[in-house]
Amino acid sequence: MRLWKLGSLVVVASLAVVVAASIASARVEQGARTLDIYGFGSGFGRGDDVANSLTAHAQRQLGANVEYDNPRGGFNDQAFLTMLASRNVPDVMWVDRPRIATYAARGALQPLTSCIRRERINLRQYRKAALREVTYRGQVYALPAFTNQITILVNPTVARQARVNINDIGTANLRKLQRANRRLLQTDGGRVTRIGFDPKIPEFFPLWVKRFGGNIVSRNGMRAQLNSRQAIAALTYTHGLIRAHGGWDRFKAFRDTHNWFGRTNPISENTIGATPFESFIYNVIANNTPTAPLVPKYFQRRGGRPITMFSGNGWAIPRGARDPDLACKWAKHMTSVPAWVSAARNRLEIRRRQNEAFTGLYTANVRADNFILRRVYDPMGRPQFNRAVRLLYNAPRYAFAVPPSPASFELRQAYIDAINRVLAGQQTPRQALNQAQREAQAAINRNRRR
Amino acid sequence: MATTAVNATRPGPPTRARAWFSRFRERETWFAYAFILPWAFGFVVLTAGPMIASFYFSLTNYGVEQIGGFAETEYVGAENYSRLLDDGKIPLALKNTFIYTGMMVPATMVVALALASILLRIGRAGDFFRTVFYLPQITPPVAVGILILVLFNGSYGVVNRALEALPFIEQGPFWTTDPSWIKPSLAIMSVWAVGGTMVIYLAALRGVPQHLYEAAAMDGASAFRRFKDVTLPMISPALFFTFIILTIAGLNTFTEVYTAYFGAGSTGAEEPEAALMYAIYLFRQAFQFFNMGYAAAMAWLFFVIVMAVTLLNILGTRRFVFYQGAQR
Structure with missing residues (x-):
């Protein structure tokens, strides 16, 4: 009998704890509105001076009557699906732009049409390529924030050692680049000891295809173009650059030893001649090896016209958000000119105190970028980073983004697999891209009705 | 006749079910099942339940729309299997x-x-x-x-x-x-x-x-x-x-x-x-x-x-x- 009493006590106590916890976690706001933010808790999120400045600006604009719930961690698909399943979605999410179309096509995001109208958001302030990334079937589903444009990072020390003219290291003239690659690279007893030119495939494959005059998918995202003449030429050429190092095995084995995020990065260690890279790398190098020599260059089409590929993130409002009006205001203020300018000023101050170079903030807001470059930016006597900053602020004029598609992940996976088969010597570029085309188009067709 | 009468009154061999139920007269049996219960509950709710649900989902077009409740879950038969x-x-x-x-x-x-x-x-x-x-x-x-x-x-x-x-x-x-x-x-x-x-x-x-x-x-x-x-x-x-x-x-x-x-x-x-x-x-x-x-x-x-x-x-x-x- 005593045992039963004890058991009952345990059950009642457990229930009491559960009920108390539920009440404590329940959001009972009287008067104050709470904005649930998701995906902004890492990376550019909490702890980052830019994120703090942006957040402070948006909070000032929204007033004191708003509370914020911004848990740690970045956007995670599984976590978001759980939120959807439990009908407990956040009000606003910080998401990579390539995800937007995939979720929009599945009805998980709210179109921002009424938000844009109500808040009188001027869409012309955003870069066209970035805006296209978040537009699906004619409707805008997110407000674009940061951008990451790709330029070529050249190591002048290596170029000098290899007696290669820096003008020849570029994608305008592919024959010259091929020759430069052969002279820049170094091997020792079959081991690669210095990479000449790393074409960065599969990641930058869409940029290479664009260089050859093609696109990996049609403008409406509904027709894969992975086995186009341009795509095959791009893969054949870039594979050739890697093969010159003695093959993918040797190239990759050496590249895996690189650490771009430390003091012994490939530029400071002179273990790479040149490579295309996203804009954030200049900030990383300025932090870790501020005196490292580097020459930034445009990625170019044939004939020399610059070209760059955009990626980045943005603010989206999921379907079922409790307070979409507040979320809309948040997204508007977080991507506004004053928010970016205050973040840039704050970062510049921090860099000055640290005596490190300020390498700019690259946003999807044209007006903010112009203002920062003209009125905020200070080269601080670092010519190599100054050149990079000016190039990076100019590059978005030549930017494109991979058109959004309801099957964007499958499309990406199809070309990644194809390139890996080619690199591993299992298929020719044509065979691999033909297979990728079939896989990608089948995925698009399955998602077409969405 | 006498033999028949004797057989009718004598209890026959216990069936499995009867033997199983008879164990519940013992207090220990109740305790044993009480100890098993948390695991059994966990198994049914966290393992068997999701398994059955996953079989159901394998016969449907279940995806993000259905998870979010934006669209009905449609039965697609053996389409996923084919x-x-x-x-x-x-x-x-x-x-x-x-x-x-x-x-x-x-x-x-x-x-x-x-x-x-x-x-x-x-x-x-x-x-x-x-x-x-x-x-x-x-x-x-x-x-x-x-x-x-x-x-x-x-x-x-x-x-x-x-x-x-x-x-x-x-x-x-x-x-x-x-x-x-x-x-x-x-x-x-x-x-x-x-x-x-x-x-x-x-x-x-x-x-x-x-x-x-x-x-x-x-x-x-x-x-x-x-x-x-x-x-x-x-x-x-x-x-x-x-x-x-x-x-x-x-x-x-x-x-x-x-x-x-x-x-x-x-x-x-x-x-x-x-x-x-x-x-x-x-x-x-x-x-x-x-x-x-x-x-x-x-x-x-x-x-x-x-x-x-x-x-x-x-x-x-x-x-x-x-x-x-x-x-x-």
Whole structure:
């Protein structure tokens, strides 16, 4: 009998704890509105001076009557699906732009049409390529924030050692680049000891295809173009650059030893001649090896016209958000000119105190970028980073983004697999891209009705 | 007549159901079921329930829209299952998974048995080394995934440095990029966590009666004969158990491979198809492509395959297993 009493006590106590916890976690706001933010808790999120400045600006604009719930961690698909399943979605999410179309096509995001109208958001302030990334079937589903444009990072020390003219290291003239690659690279007893030119495939494959005059998918995202003449030429050429190092095995084995995020990065260690890279790398190098020599260059089409590929993130409002009006205001203020300018000023101050170079903030807001470059930016006597900053602020004029598609992940996976088969010597570029085309188009067709 | 009357009044043999119910007169039976209840509840709610649900979803178009309640879940019949036949990645992923398991299971068993045999012979020092050998078992699989790329780097990895120190090897394999060597490197790395299996074998070896060895030695049996005819039969239940468990674990392998080639360890978008295990492809379909219904069908196909393999293993190896005191 005593045992039963004890058991009952345990059950009642457990229930009491559960009920108390539920009440404590329940959001009972009287008067104050709470904005649930998701995906902004890492990376550019909490702890980052830019994120703090942006957040402070948006909070000032929204007033004191708003509370914020911004848990740690970045956007995670599984976590978001759980939120959807439990009908407990956040009000606003910080998401990579390539995800937007995939979720929009599945009805998980709210179109921002009424938000844009109500808040009188001027869409012309955003870069066209970035805006296209978040537009699906004619409707805008997110407000674009940061951008990451790709330029070529050249190591002048290596170029000098290899007696290669820096003008020849570029994608305008592919024959010259091929020759430069052969002279820049170094091997020792079959081991690669210095990479000449790393074409960065599969990641930058869409940029290479664009260089050859093609696109990996049609403008409406509904027709894969992975086995186009341009795509095959791009893969054949870039594979050739890697093969010159003695093959993918040797190239990759050496590249895996690189650490771009430390003091012994490939530029400071002179273990790479040149490579295309996203804009954030200049900030990383300025932090870790501020005196490292580097020459930034445009990625170019044939004939020399610059070209760059955009990626980045943005603010989206999921379907079922409790307070979409507040979320809309948040997204508007977080991507506004004053928010970016205050973040840039704050970062510049921090860099000055640290005596490190300020390498700019690259946003999807044209007006903010112009203002920062003209009125905020200070080269601080670092010519190599100054050149990079000016190039990076100019590059978005030549930017494109991979058109959004309801099957964007499958499309990406199809070309990644194809390139890996080619690199591993299992298929020719044509065979691999033909297979990728079939896989990608089948995925698009399955998602077409969405 | 008299006989009939007697039979009618005498209670017949208790049926199974009656015997089962009769146990509930005992207080201990209630307590026993009370102890089982939390597990049974967990099994029904967290295992059996989702399994049944996943079978239902495998017959539907379940995806993000349905999860969010934006669209009705539509019954699609066997469409997801027939799509399995058209998907070229399914046989590839199955082949990778079976090759990896085929290498990992014997390698783990042989190394674990060798280590256990050594530990048995080195006396007190065995306790220390048992702990040392067990330590990798508690290493997070994610860390193991990263280690694979570091240790097996074709040009600068420790493994190849060691191999190339040998006079007859000029260049070691490119373990992490060459499709023929990716699975062997993963299998070798899985031997890293051999501690759990080794402990089971060590316990089994300690349970072999000493007098059997003495009798065999008196009969003039060599060390090999003693191992073959005494040790192996006596520890065969442990070998059988680990064979089944390792096979299932091998077929379900995910974390280490995912970390090394598809997640944090991967330096770019290099995702070699030679490392595409079935569980990874299933994860990709569910959580990257959001084809939940299809992923559920994949899960059921794999469940059937794993069950079939396990049954075949049990049927094929049972006759080699010797249970002390069992009547066969």
